[in-house]
Each structure stands twice: as structure tokens, then as C-alpha cells.
Amino acid sequence: MEQGSGFSLMKYGTAASLAMVLLAYWFRSPGQSGLDDRLDTVLSSLLRAESKVGMNNARPRVAIGLGGCVDVIVDGVTLLNKIGLPPTGQPLHHDYIENADQLAQSFAYFFAPGAASERFVINDTLFSQLVEASRELPDNRWAIGGNAPVMAGRMATEGCDVLLGGSFSPDFADILSQHITVAGNVVEEPDIHLILEYPSGATWGQYTARRANRYIVHSDDHNPYLASLQDFEVKLQDFHPDLLVVGGLQMMDSFPFQQGEREALLSRLGSLLSSSSPRTGVHFEMASFVDEGLMGDLLHLVLPHADSLGMNEQELPNLLSLLRGSNITVLSDPNPRVATVLDQMRALYRLVNQRYRDANEDSDMGAYATSAKGRPLTRLHVHTLAFQAMIVTRGSQWKNTMSAVAKASLTANRHVCGSPDIDPSKARLIMDESFSVSSKEGSQRIPLEETRPVSCWHEEDYEICVAPVLVCTEVYQTAGGGDNISAAGLVLQI
Numbered sequence: 001m002e003q004g005s006g007f008s009l010m011k012y013g014t015a016a017s018l019a020m021v022l023l024a025y026w027f028r029s030p031g032q033s034g035l036d037d038r039l040d041t042v043l044s045s046l047l048r049a050e051s052k053v054g055m056n057n058a059r060p061r062v063a064i065g066l067g068g069c070v071d072v073i074v075d076g077v078t079l080l081n082k083i084g085l086p087p088t089g090q091p092l093h094h095d096y097i098e099n100a101d102q103l104a105q106s107f108a109y110f111f112a113p114g115a116a117s118e119r120f121v122i123n124d125t126l127f128s129q130l131v132e133a134s135r136e137l138p139d140n141r142w143a144i145g146g147n148a149p150v151m152a153g154r155m156a157t158e159g160c161d162v163l164l165g166g167s168f169s170p171d172f173a174d175i176l177s178q179h180i181t182v183a184g185n186v187v188e189e190p191d192i193h194l195i196l197e198y199p200s201g202a203t204w205g206q207y208t209a210r211r212a213n214r215y216i217v218h219s220d221d222h223n224p225y226l227a228s229l230q231d232f233e234v235k236l237q238d239f240h241p242d243l244l245v246v247g248g249l250q251m252m253d254s255f256p257f258q259q260g261e262r263e264a265l266l267s268r269l270g271s272l273l274s275s276s277s278p279r280t281g282v283h284f285e286m287a288s289f290v291d292e293g294l295m296g297d298l299l300h301l302v303l304p305h306a307d308s309l310g311m312n313e314q315e316l317p318n319l320l321s322l323l324r325g326s327n328i329t330v331l332s333d334p335n336p337r338v339a340t341v342l343d344q345m346r347a348l349y350r351l352v353n354q355r356y357r358d359a360n361e362d363s364d365m366g367a368y369a370t371s372a373k374g375r376p377l378t379r380l381h382v383h384t385l386a387f388q389a390m391i392v393t394r395g396s397q398w399k400n401t402m403s404a405v406a407k408a409s410l411t412a413n414r415h416v417c418g419s420p421d422i423d424p425s426k427a428r429l430i431m432d433e434s435f436s437v438s439s440k441e442g443s444q445r446i447p448l449e450e451t452r453p454v455s456c457w458h459e460e461d462y463e464i465c466v467a468p469v470l471v472c473t474e475v476y477q478t479a480g481g482g483d484n485i486s487a488a489g490l491v492l493q494i
Contacts, residue, residue, distance in 0.1 A: 194218070
């Protein structure tokens with residue numbers, strides 16, 4: 001967990017990254033000259049774009065919920081070998097995990113394409129076995145985890161004051177940044193999430209991972225019930241945030257609630273969001289969802305109150321499919337083309353805003369009307385391995401889009417490599433040298449210019465910005481990447 005003065009750390013990281021560029025220039029081999037020149041120029045240009053805007057003297061106030069856990073981070077293949085689980089001959093998707101055979105099938109299903117996934121383990125004995133085996137691995141790492149705490153840590157590091165809705169043990173609460181105030185119960189036994197990481201090229205039996213990623217399993221007791229919601233709601237009244245962020249609701253996915261219990265919890269959360277000030281931005285961070293009932297509840301009770309959404313290349317087509325009336329898409333291309341993602345983003349932006357207009361069409365917006373139903377979507381951020389893409393409505397409250405996309409791109413490398421300093425010798429560009437703005441025939445192609453790597457243009461009522469990611473080649477950790485990236489992008493826009 002990142003701690004201390006985040007603003008000074010950010011400035012140090014930027015200066016150190018520039019120094020890395022200069023060192024790489026002097027010590028590279030002649031055969032690498034062309035590629036290294038391009039990478040160095042892209043890095044220095046992204047750093048300049050990031051630094052074009054800074055924080056105001058006052059620290060932005062951000063409220064983030066809900067939940068939290070202890071992450072136990074291990075090498076996934078090593079853990080499965082440790083418990084004697086052989087590779088399966090039948091990769092299969094399972095909504096939740098009941099036994100070791102299903103764990104092997106589910107892990108193999110996502111491991112080969114290198115797609116991130118998270119599943120609830122309904123078998124307490126199996127989960128306890130996995131936790132105990134993880135403790136015995138020599139290279140295991142423990143950290144504060146969960147979408148909300150990870151985003152809170154990044155935002156505190158980047159210069160925000162944060163109200164965090166989550167339940168933590170006293171030991172873990174003590175190591176949070178001094179700029180994070182916790183709203184939630186103290187628990188003696190926090191929920192544990194096992195993060196099964198694997199690098200690109202890792203093998204498990206006949207399977208080889210196409211890219212570095214993680215497979216997460218949990219068996220939560222506190223998070224599915226939004227245990228910190230009541231305390232968060234109370235403290236939020238006097239906090240007056242500039243931004244309200246909600247994430248971690250995938251902990252409700254496939255959980256065995258009583259009839260009506262989940263809907264009641266999400267209705268209460270929706271009421272909290274709807275009561276927030278119009279001046280407060282509301283961001284919802286997507287995650288790995290497979291429970292169509294839960295997704296239906298989110299679409300009706302939570303998403304209408306958010307004017308900003310963040311997600312990865314798996315979650316985007318999943319949400320879009322549901323909005324179009326189709327089924328959940330469990331697995332999508334883990335390395336999509338820019339044009340494909342932009343087309344999906346445009347479609348999602350239009351569908352969400354059409355739902356907003358439809359919801360208000362029959363409302364009495366005359367003299368007796370008090371407010372609109374929900375909020376229009378004015379910001380959409382999609383993070384992929386190769387690039388960052390953002391749609392922002394022109395004239396909305398979200399500012400500094402170009403610098404925000406650059407910062408998100410740089411944060412991807414910083415988090416995955418585990419260092420605020422970006423070392424060009426440990427990075428590569430996998431985004432194409434030019435990209436089409438759409439899959440439609442005859443669409444414009446935009447070249448990747450090393451000196452201006454962030455491409456921005458206007459369409460309809462919004463601006464689109466795309467930036468390449470300096471993909472880390474010596475992976476420290478992929479888990480929490482999306483949360484760090486989304487949080488960093490938001491910081492410069494509030």
C-alpha cells in the first residue's frame with residue numbers, strides 16, 4: 001500500500017523517470033537505437049503531458065466505498081502445484097467455485113488467454129486449504145486490498161484527502177495513509193482475497209499464458225453485505241466530497257443472499273448516490289461480474305446515479321451486451337484493437353444516455369419537478385494493456401482530459417512494475433503505429449506520434465483521447481492495476 005506524501009512521491013517519480021530516459025540513451029546498444037529512441041521520446045512526451053496540469057493548493061476531497069480485504073498475492077501456478085491440483089483437460093467457465101475440479105477448469109479457462117477474472121469460492125474447506133497453502137509459499141506477499149482501499153491509496157498518494165468506506169482489522173487500518181479517514185467497522189478477521197498472479201509466457205501443463213494477469217478467488221463474509229455503508233453514509237454528510245467513487249460490488253456476485261436482501265442493499269446505496277450534491281462527481285468502477293441478476297440490479301439501482309464509469313477490456317463488452325439485451329460475455333479479446341474499443345465505448349455512451357433520457361421523458365419537468373432521474377453519463381474511461389481511452393462530454397465538469405489519459409497510461413507502468421520511476425529498459429509499446437478511429441470502412445487513421453503520443457479529437461458532443469501504455473516487461477503485480485489507473489486518471493479531472 002502506498003503511503004506518505006503522495007504529491008512529493010509523484011514529483012520524484014517524474015524526475016527520476018526523466019533521468020532513466022537519459023541513462024537509457026547513453027548506455028543502449030547500437031542495434032536497439034531506433035526502438036529505444038522511439039520509446040524514450042514517447043515516455044518523455046507522456047511525462048510532459050502529465051505535468052501540464054497540477055493539483056490546486058487545496059487537496060481535493062474524495063469519498064470512496066465500499067469494502068476492503070487482505071490480499072494474499074502468490075504465483076498462481078506455484079499455488080496450484082502446492083495443493084497438488086493437476087492441469088485440467090477441459091477449461092470451463094463457472095460462475096462460482098464449488099470444488100477443486102471447478103477451480104482447475106476455471107483457472108485454465110482464463111489463464112491461457114491471459115484474461116483477468118474473479119470468482120467466489122462457495123466451499124469453505126477448499127478456500128481455507130488455499131489460504132493455508134499460500135501462507136507456506138516463500139514468496140507470498142500481503143497487502144491491503146479491495147477496489148475501494150486501492151483507489152483510496154492511489155488518490156491519497158496523488159494529493160487527495162480521502163474518506164474510505166470499509167471494514168479493516170486494527171493492524172491494517174494503522175498502515176493506511178494519514179490522508180485517509182476510515183468509515184466502517186473494525187473487524188478482527190478481515191476478508192481474504194487470494195491473488196493468483198502469472199507472468200506472460202507462464203505455463204501450466206499444456207496451457208501458456210498469452211499475457212501477464214491474475215485470477216482472484218475469495219470467500220467473503222463482510223463485503224457482500226456492504227458492512228461499512230451505514231457508517232460511510234453518516235460520515236459522508238460532513239465530508240462534502242468533490243468526488244464520490246463506488247467499487248467492490250463484485251463481492252456480491254454469486255453470493256447466496258436471502259430473497260430480496262441484495263436488492264435492499266443496492267437500493268440503499270442507490271439512495272445514497274442520488275442524494276449527493278449535483279456538484280459532486282459520481283464514479284462507478286466496474287469489475288468482473290457473471291451474475292446476471294446482480295448486473296440487472298446494478299443497471300437499475302446504481303449505474304443511473306453515476307456520471308463517470310471506469311472499466312477494462314473485458315468489462316466493457318460485458319456491460320454493453322447487457323444494455324443491448326443480450327447475455328453476459330464471460331470472456332472477450334484480452335488484446336482488442338483501438339477501433340473495436342472506441343466503437344464499443346461510443347455505443348455504451350449512447351445507450352446509457354438514451355436510458356437517462358427515456359427515464360426522464362415521462363417525468364414532470366415543469367414547475368413542480370424537483371430533479372431529473374439519475375445523471376447523464378459524461379465520462380467513460382477504458383483501460384487496456386496496450387492503451388488508455390477516454391470519452392468526456394464537452395462542457396461537463398471533467399477537465400484536463402489529455403493530461404488525465406497520459407497520467408493513467410504512466411500509472412499503468414508504475415503500478416505493474418512496482419516503482420514510481422519508469423525505466424524504459426523495462427517497457428515496450430504494443431499499440432499499433434497507427435490506429436483507426438472506428439471499425440467502419442473508410443474511417444480515419446491516426447498515427448502514433450512520438451512527440452505527441454496522446455491523440456484527442458471531437459465527435460458529436462464529446463471529446464475522445466487515446467494514449468499508448470508503456471507496457472511493463474518485468475511484472476511486479478497486475479492485481480489492483482485497473483483501480484490505480486482509474487484513480488490516477490480521475491485525480492486530474494476533479
